[in-house]
Amino acid sequence: xxxxxxxxxxxxxxxxxxxxxPSGVAISxxxxxxxxxxxxxxxxxxxxxxxxxxxxxxxxxxxxxxxSLLDCDTSEPSNDKLHHMVPTYVxxxxxxxxxxxxxxxxxxxxxxxxxxxxxHACGLQVLGLQEQGEEILQKMxxxxxxxxxxxxxxxxxxxxxxxGESRIVEKxxxxxxxxxxxxxxxxxxxxxxxxxxxxxxGLDLSSQQAYRLASKGFLRPYVPTDxxxxxxxxxxxxxxxxxxDITCIRESCIFIRKIIHQIGLELRSNAICTQxxxxxxxxxxxxxxLTLLGKNVNVNNVIDxxxxxxxxxxxxxxxxxxxxxxxxxxxxxQNKSDILFPExxxxxxxxxxxxAFDHLASS
Amino acid sequence: MTNIVRKLxxxxxxxxCNKHSQLNHHKCTVYTPSYKRTVDDVxxxxxxxxxxxxxxxxxxxxxVCGLTVTGALGVLKLPLPENKLRIxxxxxxxxxxxxxxxxxxHIACGYGFSILASKLKDQIKVWGxxxxxNSQIGFHxxxxxxxxxxxxxxxxxxxxMEPTPIPLPFKDAGKTRVIDVAxxxxxxxxxxxxxGIFAMGNNAFGQCGRQIIEGEVYESSAKVHRIxxxxxxxxxVKVVCGMDHSLFLxxxxxxxxxxxxADGQTGLGIAEPVPEPTQLRxxxxxxxxxxxxxxxDTSLALSDTNDIFGWGSSEYGQLACVTESxxxxxxxxxPFDRQKKIIQVAAGGTACLLLNESGDVWVWGYGILGxxxxxxxxxxxxxxxxxxxxxxxxxxxxxxxxxxCGLGSFAAITNTGELYTWGKNKSGCLGIGSARDQxxxxxxxxxxxxxDVSCGVDHMVVKSKSLL
Numbered sequence: 001x002x003x004x005x006x007x008x009x010x011x012x013x014x015x016x017x018x019x020x021x022p023s024g025v026a027i028s029x030x031x032x033x034x035x036x037x038x039x040x041x042x043x044x045x046x047x048x049x050x051x052x053x054x055x056x057x058x059x060x061x062x063x064x065x066x067x068s069l070l071d072c073d074t075s076e077p078s079n080d081k082l083h084h085m086v087p088t089y090v091x092x093x094x095x096x097x098x099x100x101x102x103x104x105x106x107x108x109x110x111x112x113x114x115x116x117x118x119x120h121a122c123g124l125q126v127l128g129l130q131e132q133g134e135e136i137l138q139k140m141x142x143x144x145x146x147x148x149x150x151x152x153x154x155x156x157x158x159x160x161x162x163x164g165e166s167r168i169v170e171k172x173x174x175x176x177x178x179x180x181x182x183x184x185x186x187x188x189x190x191x192x193x194x195x196x197x198x199x200x201x202g203l204d205l206s207s208q209q210a211y212r213l214a215s216k217g218f219l220r221p222y223v224p225t226d227x228x229x230x231x232x233x234x235x236x237x238x239x240x241x242x243x244x245d246i247t248c249i250r251e252s253c254i255f256i257r258k259i260i261h262q263i264g265l266e267l268r269s270n271a272i273c274t275q276x277x278x279x280x281x282x283x284x285x286x287x288x289x290l291t292l293l294g295k296n297v298n299v300n301n302v303i304d305x306x307x308x309x310x311x312x313x314x315x316x317x318x319x320x321x322x323x324x325x326x327x328x329x330x331x332x333x334q335n336k337s338d339i340l341f342p343e344x345x346x347x348x349x350x351x352x353x354x355x356a357f358d359h360l361a362s363s
Numbered sequence: 364m365t366n367i368v369r370k371l372x373x374x375x376x377x378x379x380c381n382k383h384s385q386l387n388h389h390k391c392t393v394y395t396p397s398y399k400r401t402v403d404d405v406x407x408x409x410x411x412x413x414x415x416x417x418x419x420x421x422x423x424x425x426x427v428c429g430l431t432v433t434g435a436l437g438v439l440k441l442p443l444p445e446n447k448l449r450i451x452x453x454x455x456x457x458x459x460x461x462x463x464x465x466x467x468x469h470i471a472c473g474y475g476f477s478i479l480a481s482k483l484k485d486q487i488k489v490w491g492x493x494x495x496x497n498s499q500i501g502f503h504x505x506x507x508x509x510x511x512x513x514x515x516x517x518x519x520x521x522x523x524m525e526p527t528p529i530p531l532p533f534k535d536a537g538k539t540r541v542i543d544v545a546x547x548x549x550x551x552x553x554x555x556x557x558x559g560i561f562a563m564g565n566n567a568f569g570q571c572g573r574q575i576i577e578g579e580v581y582e583s584s585a586k587v588h589r590i591x592x593x594x595x596x597x598x599x600v601k602v603v604c605g606m607d608h609s610l611f612l613x614x615x616x617x618x619x620x621x622x623x624x625a626d627g628q629t630g631l632g633i634a635e636p637v638p639e640p641t642q643l644r645x646x647x648x649x650x651x652x653x654x655x656x657x658x659x660d661t662s663l664a665l666s667d668t669n670d671i672f673g674w675g676s677s678e679y680g681q682l683a684c685v686t687e688s689x690x691x692x693x694x695x696x697x698p699f700d701r702q703k704k705i706i707q708v709a710a711g712g713t714a715c716l717l718l719n720e721s722g723d724v725w726v727w728g729y730g731i732l733g734x735x736x737x738x739x740x741x742x743x744x745x746x747x748x749x750x751x752x753x754x755x756x757x758x759x760x761x762x763x764x765x766x767x768c769g770l771g772s773f774a775a776i777t778n779t780g781e782l783y784t785w786g787k788n789k790s791g792c793l794g795i796g797s798a799r800d801q802x803x804x805x806x807x808x809x810x811x812x813x814x815d816v817s818c819g820v821d822h823m824v825v826k827s828k829s830l831l
Contacts, residue, residue, distance in 0.1 A: 156411075167405075172412040176419070176831075184812055184830045187779045191808050194753070211735030211803045215748035217755065231757035247757065268415035268831060 002300055006045040006103065009299045013038070013109070014132040015306035016140075016313070018284040018291040023122035023275070031111045034127060034297055038109055041298040043102040053092040056085040112137060115147070115281065118253035120165055123149070123278030124286050129306070136313065144221060145282035146230055148247045151273055153260045155240040158270035162257035174240045174269045182242070185266045186232045189259070193229040197249075200225040220249070227251040229259070241274075283312045415831060422829040425467055425479065426459035426809050429822025430790035433475040434524040435493035436822055437462050443524070457791035457798060459809045459825055464490060464526055470826050472769070472819030473546025473604070476500055479526060479824070480541040480553065488533075488541050489553055490526035495519065497549040499564030501529040502585035519583040529553075531561050532587055546819075547604035549581070554602045559591035560611070568607050569638030570622035590640065595619060605657040605675070611640055616651030618643045618664060626660045627692035630674035634692070645693030646672055658768050658818075659712040664694065669705055671697045671717070679713040679729035683742045699744060711768030711818075717744055722762020722778070724752070730771055733785045736802045751804045752783055769818025775804060780812030782825060790821040 003009045021030050097103060112134045114126030128137040155174035160166040200221035203210040213219050221228055229248045236243040244263075246256060257273040264271025279286045290305035427436040432454055441460070444450040467490075468482030476493025478500065491500030498519060505518045531553065533539060543554040550564030550571055562571035563586065569575050573588045590611075592598040601612040608622025608629050619640040620629040627634075630643045647664065650672075654665040660676035672694040673682045685695045699717075707718040714728025725744035726732045732739070733747050752775065754761045763783075765776040771787030783804035784793040791798055794807045807813075811827035 168409065170412065171406075171409050172414055176415055176417040181831055184780065187781060188810055188812075188830060191781065191806050195806055195808065206736055206800060206802050208735045208737045214803055215734075215751055217750060231755070233757065266830065 003303060004046050006042050006047050009042055009045060009303065010104065010108065012303045013042075013299065013306070014130040016114075016126060016128045016133050016136045016309050017302055017305040018281070018288070018309070019125050019127055019297065020286065020291055020293050021117055021122055021125040022294075023120050026119050027113055027116045027125070030125065031113060031127070032106075033294060035106050035109050035111050037294070037297040038299060038302065039102075039104050039106055042104045045299065047097065047103050051092045051095040052089040054087050055090045057088050057090075059084040059086045110134070114140065117278060118276070120163055121253045121276040121278065123276075124281050124284055124291060125278075126281055126284055129302070140282060140313075143282070144249050146247050146249050147251065147278060147282070148245065148280035149256055150235075150275075150277045150279050151244045151246055151256060151260060152275040152277075153242050153244065153264075153271050153273050155242065155264060155267070155269050155271050157272045158261065158264065159272045162254070162261045162273055163276075164272055164274040168272075170270055172269045177237075177239060177267055177269060179234060179237050181267060182234050182237065182263070185263055186234065186244075189263065189266070190229055190232055196225065197221055197228045197230065200228070225250065227255045232259075242271075284309070419831060421831065423465075423467065423814070424811055424827050424829060425462040425464055425470070426794075426811075426825040426827060427462050427477075427822065428456045428459045428794035428825075429792035429819070430454070430475075431456055433494050433822075434522045435472070435475050435477050435819065436460065437464075437477065437492035437524070437526045439524040455791040455798065457794070458796045459794050459807065462526070467826060469541065469544045470815060470817045470824045471544040471546045471551070471604075472817040472822060472824055473499065473551060474548045474606075474820045475822075476523075476546065476551075477817075477819065477822070477824050478529070478544045478546055478551055478553070480544045482540070484537055484540055486536050487528040488536070488555075489529045489531065489544065491529045491551075492523045492526045494521075495523055496521050497565040497581040498584040498586070499546070499549050499551045500527070501531070501563055501587070502583065503527055517583070519585075521582070532589065533558055542600075543602050545602045545604040545609070547609065548606045550604065550607075550609070552602040552604055552609055554599060556598075557592075559589055559594075560599060560602060562588045562590065562609070565607075566638075568623035568636035570604075570607050570609050572609065572621050572638070572640050574638050575636060594640070601655060603655045603657050603662075605662060606659045608657075609640075610655050610657060610662060612652060612655050616653065616667070618647060618652050618655060624692075626676040626678075627690040628657075628660050628662065628675045630662065630692070630694045632693050643674075643694055645674070646696045647694045654707060656707075656709045656768070658710060659770060661710045661715065663708040663710040663715055665705060665708045669701050671699060671701075671705065671708055673697050673710075673715075675710075680740060680742055681710070681713070681715050681728045707766055709766045709768040709773075711773065712770035714768070714773075716766045716768055716773060718763060718766045718775075722752075722764070723747075723749065724763050724766060724775055726773075731786045731800060731802055733773060733803055747804065752777055753779075753781060753806070765816070767816050767818050769823070770820045772818050772823070774816045774818050774823065776813050776816060780814070780827070782807040782809060782813040782816060784823070792819070792821050792823045794823055794825070 019034060093099060110130050112128045114137045117123060117125055128134050155177060156172055157168050158170040159168050198214060198219040200223045201219040202223040227248060227250050231247040233245040235245050253276055256276060260271050260273040290308050292301055429436060431441040436456060438460060441453045441456060444452055466481050466483050467479045469480040471478045476499060479490045481488055500523055503520045505520050539555045539557040541553060542556050545552045553561045564571060565581050566573060566575060571588050572590045595613050596617060597614040599611050600614050603610040605628050608620060611619040619642050621637045621640045622629055623636050624634055629637050631637060631641055650666045652664045653667050656663050661681045662675045664672045674691045674694040676690050677683060677686055678689045682691045685697060703719040703721055705717060705719050709716040713730040714726060714732055717725040724747045726747060727741045727744040729740050732741060734745055752763055762778055763775045764778045767774045771789060772784060772793055773786045774782060774784045776782055783806055785801045785804045788798055788800050793801055795801055795805050809825060809827055811829055813825055813827045815826040817824045
């Protein structure tokens, strides 16, 4: 659906959408650019008609059929024509765009950003339009949903700010590093985070509820904590460069770069983060068509992506509520495939076991 | 002076870096694409450090946790620090503590003592620490006490607070190596490849494999009984100790036992203590056994035909699927529906574990089974969900590789070298960092890749490898 009328477009432009932020651009300039493009684009659409003003004009000056408010009697004596004032619509020249300026300017779009990316990081950036967008962003922040990053790093160098842009402090050899060693280091580094994640759920760990939730998936942190890594995976290794996939909660870009630095130290070498790209933020992914590049930001595209995210967000928010609800417990209790029955058994347990396994894997 | 103007094409915005307006600056470090690093002169002159070589060997480590007072951890300075005013004595070690000892191949935990076997062919083959009131760790002459009038033998240390080499009567120490170690309540067995089995400690029920001597004093006793391999039809491959009984598994899959039998622990059908290793019959006749496990009074055996046999005490319902009485005097086949191949069985004090080839852990018995506080009792095996061992959508390959049982605690090692423990946290033996009981598997943070684990009554010994 293509929107051509500006006021409807302005009403529809309320919500949350995702944008690709290139590296080297600060968030403030990104927001200004998006705002500027939207304003530019919405001013090219069909604007509301020029307002009309009511003026009392002598009847003789007016064409009686054209623009007259009252149905004027033509049978009146011609002497009164000069003095009889008739209310008429007249175009209000104050309201002309050449007088007032374009209909929409930067102030008509209130933009806010979700969890922000660094200047040097690139990738998905969630933005919110108008107050509704800001409210949704705040709700998403409280949900603590995980974010996924693709981190490109280089072994052998250590820099001041853990990234590629600052001064190199130390250089070391990296030819002893293999994929096996990296995976071992990653599993050890994640252990502390896994335990912290479960403890921060705020539940008493000796309760049945904690066991139920832990067996369904991982317990998510409910209580405010430090950054928590959910998963770290090595996707490619071409010495000295490597690419990691990191999923985490409540993190910052500096935290991720520091993790890379720590991995380098654990491997008795050094590492810097050469590129940091956010690939997924809660329900938004980078490969979605509705994640907009800067050049694609125009009114219709933004409206489409807002619509799309509205549908998804509602579903995931509900899912989150169900995660901690009592009703989901009944599903687990009914699933009796966790018991080994004696042979000969009428129902083969392998099928039910596999079904339960699939159910657990998909949740 | 060079003015480099960088055009950010995606945003159609021209941006001039303020550095480029200065003299002698020909490279912009602010807006270069991140994957192309530019190297300047200062960085090139820096030396390249070499912290580790390419062919460095991985070092093995021993971690201990649990009750420190008995000396089972082998760390003297925890319960008895040198400077008591500054460092308070620590009676429980809640998280793994690095025990500095090299070249250990096998570990075993008993009731308040541990034995570590060295993998070298030196004179010192076994190290022991902990309670020695029944000479289960051998005779170590006490230097303090003097021989009084009327006493014929010197005294040995009753508690060994640090790992001490155990003197064993080898014929030719340089040629034999220790294959396996097992510890029970008050006795221990050390299996070597050429010289047979050395048994020391309490023999009140014949668990050391020698005749019971009435009125024998086990304190400060230097008796070490040797059972040669020739006594069995084929060389013994594994030794397992229950509380007061011993089990021997030979290469051809035959099972021998000796010791206390009042609850049927020896599985020979009689209730009197058995002083000589005798072969088990019952359902085990003609079956080749591949794995045995026992910690207290229940024993489980796994055969190559994927059958599980159980015998011994069933007080807590470990064998309730085959017998209603509190013990099974003969080995009986447990009628579990086995779709997949079973790799390991483990019998603990009150509950038993089972591991199949897809990495699933099944638990039955009584106590903290690992499925939350509500499940205390299970007659038939219940599966512990894989997600508790680290399985998730991000790690679909994660599965359990090894299981071990203590008296009230359980341990599992995954294929990635992570250690998960659960059960009754007696004196911090689970190693989870706190003294609370753990009702579902919790990861133990050692910082190393865990290779082997052994659970005792109130302590745990973990063998791990360094990451690099």
